[in-house]
Amino acid sequence: MKTARPSRLEGKLIVVEGIDGSGKSTQIHLLEKWLNYKGISVFKSEWNSSEMVKEITSRGKKKGLLTPTTFSLLHATDFADRYERNILPLLRAGYFVLADRYVYTAFVRDIVRGCNPEWVRKVYDFSIEPDITFYFKVPVDTAVDRILVGRPKLKYYEAGMDLNLSNDPYESYRIFQGRIIDQYDSMAEPEGFTVIDGTLSIEEQQRTVRRVISPLLPQAVKGKK
Ligand SMILES: Nc1ncnc2c1ncn2[C@@H]1O[C@H](COP(=O)(O)OP(=O)(O)O)[C@@H](O)[C@H]1O
Ligand SMILES: [Mg+2]
Numbered sequence: 424m425k426t427a428r429p430s431r432l433e434g435k436l437i438v439v440e441g442i443d444g445s446g447k448s449t450q451i452h453l454l455e456k457w458l459n460y461k462g463i464s465v466f467k468s469e470w471n472s473s474e475m476v477k478e479i480t481s482r483g484k485k486k487g488l489l490t491p492t493t494f495s496l497l498h499a500t501d502f503a504d505r506y507e508r509n510i511l512p513l514l515r516a517g518y519f520v521l522a523d524r525y526v527y528t529a530f531v532r533d534i535v536r537g538c539n540p541e542w543v544r545k546v547y548d549f550s551i552e553p554d555i556t557f558y559f560k561v562p563v564d565t566a567v568d569r570i571l572v573g574r575p576k577l578k579y580y581e582a583g584m585d586l587n588l589s590n591d592p593y594e595s596y597r598i599f600q601g602r603i604i605d606q607y608d609s610m611a612e613p614e615g616f617t618v619i620d621g622t623l624s625i626e627e628q629q630r631t632v633r634r635v636i637s638p639l640l641p642q643a644v645k646g647k648k
Contacts, residue, residue, distance in 0.1 A: 435639050436551065438525040440607065442600050443581075444566030445621045446628065450559065451521050452627045458519055459641065461644045466513045470524035473504040484580050489603035496579070498529055499546045506550060514551075519639075524546040526550050531606035535599065537584065554639060557632060558611055561621035564583065564602045588642035 437454070439447040451467065459463045471480065483489045513520050524566045526547040533543045545574070571593075579585065582592040583599025611618055617635055618630050 428502070432514045432544070432551070433517035435519050435555075436510070436514060436522065437519060437523045437636065437639075438527070438553040438556040439525060439559065440527045440556060440616070441561065441621060442552070442563070442566050442603050442607070444568075444570035445559035445561045446569075446625070447557075447559055448523055449625055450557070450619075450628055450632055451523050453625070454632055457522055457633060458521075458636075460576060461640065463644065464516075464518045465507065465521060466518045467521045468505055468510055468570040470522075470528055471479065471498065471501055473501040473508075476501040484578070487579055487585065489580070489585070491533065491538050493586075494536065494585075495529065495533040495538050495543060495546070496615065498533075502526065502529065502547070511551075522553070525553060525556070525611050527556065527607070527616075529611065531603050534606055535583075535602045555635060556614065556616045558607055558616035558618050559617050559621035559628070560604075560607070562613075563597055563604060565622055567597060 428463065437451075439451050441447050455465050455467055471477075476497060480501065483493070510520050510522070529547060530540070530543055534540050548628065577592045577596050582596040584592060584595055586595070586599060588598040589595040590645065607616075619631055
């Protein structure tokens with residue numbers, strides 16, 4: 424992303440990306456606790472969570488009515504709502520904003536669904552570049568094994584069934600997630616992701632996350648362990 428960072432933004436934007444089951448929410452939760460402990464104002468924002476757009480998105484998804492473009496634009500609307508309502512104002516107010524998925528999730532999914540990559544990027548070009556984007560990289564089997572424990576049924580779009588990859592939702596899901604990994608991998612360098620080996624233990628990964636975040640902490644709290 425090319426969007427310049429307005430100098431008036433006091434806060435920091437930390438993003439976690441990776442496929443379902445890569446460990447994003449686990450790591451961001453631990454990071455949030457650590458930052459809270461250090462007395463830093465933290466706000467967490469999750470993908471697809473805008474109250475305004477939630478209902479229509481879930482209605483469209485249930486009926487399997489969405490085309491790649493309408494699917495993309497609904498998520499963009501959700502993002503824009505959260506961005507203008509929460510993310511940007513809180514960055515201006517000096518918060519550490521932790522985003523559990525950011526525009527890269529839209530890029531990878533929409534591109535895999537066949538949207539034009541330049542078009543998708545343009546849709547989101549109002550958004551600022553994060554201070555740090557962690558990419559939790561895991562093999563598809565590791566993530567699938569983690570996510571499918573106790574969750575026998577995959578949802579239509581979650582499994583990528585709209586792409587006609589396979590009639591078997593589990594097979595479709597694997598192929599779909601594999602393609603998403605390819606997209607993330609190809610973005611890692613140009614977008615400047617901090618790549619974390621998502622197969623390591625939760626503790627090991629969190630140590631790396633904290634080390635990478637440390638230089639962003641205000642001087643006054645840096646020393647506090
Ligand atoms: N490093 C890890 N090793 C083993 N299991 C993990 C690890 N990180 C997360 N998990 C488990 O995998 C599942 C998915 O993790 P989660 O953080 O929800 O992933 P995501 O938010 O990327 O979908 C959870 O049950 C979590 O406890
Ligand atoms: Mg999660």
